[in-house]
Amino acid sequence: MKNIEEIIRQLKKTEPEKEYTVNSLNLILANPQNPKNKFTFSLADILKYSVAMGLTGILIIFSLSDAFLGLNAKILSPILLSSLDEQKLKNEASQVDIKISISEAKYYNDSINKVAVALNETAQNGPDHLNSAIIQKEIQGLDINNQNDKNIDDLLNKLTL
């Protein structure tokens, strides 16, 4: 018995009739061609574009988040930005602290004398000069139309001239 594969190969001798092929071709070519589809996307194209858009979206979300700047800059960015240099940021932070300390020391130095005078006056006279009731009473006691006061004003004017 012949091998079954060899027998199958003999089927290659089968041919269509010449007359049939000629007639068939003529009938086929008598038909018009369909126009090319302009918007045909294969499954591979759809996957390719959707993956690209998805990754772009994820990148945008990361770039807008603080986590990206704080944690992922070194991983995701091929060129490290100078503003993100950790050592430079530390130096800048320490310099800011020093400037703040100096300005605070100057303020305390200027204000300490004023505070000392105020404390001394308070200790000698008490806090009466700050009492609003006493101040009101003194205002009421003032007589602006008093003649003696006018004379004093005249004398003072002569001295200054």
Next chain:
Amino acid sequence: MLENEKKYIEDAKAGNQEAFGIIYNHYIAQIYRFVLFKVSGKQIAQDLTHETFLSAWQNIKNYKHKEFPISSWLYQIARNKVIDYYRTNKKNISIDTEEFDESSLGFEEQKNLDGPMNLEKIKSLITYLKPEYQDVIIMRYVEDLDHGEIAHAMKKSEGAVRLLQHRAIKNLKELYEKYRGNN
């Protein structure tokens, strides 16, 4: 593969009838055989082959040439035409069931065929195989296509085609033995 096939395809896309005629004459025989062994009827095979090439001519502008010959695309069209034929004619052959239906073989009729194993008997046995098995046997053994080309035509992996080929031959041999045992 047809020499300068890519050029002929581009010309046919541009509406050149002569270029399409060259492609047609090169591949008509193998597509005809492919259809004939699946439907086992000369008139039906001629009609389905004609429809296959008509679809190819009408839609060639949308064909994207890849590494395989255009025959892979023609086989795809032919397969669909055969499937449509069986659907519309509701032929009493199970084309989608996994297991082979032995009762459909019709041994009583086969007994009338005398003599040694011949091509007609083999052709007859092939039609009782599952459509995928038929495809692999015809493309591999009749047309000598490589596994990659068959895989492209059948839209399967090469591994799947090798497996199908093994099962198809095994199934055909079993059918043959049953046929011999009944004669």
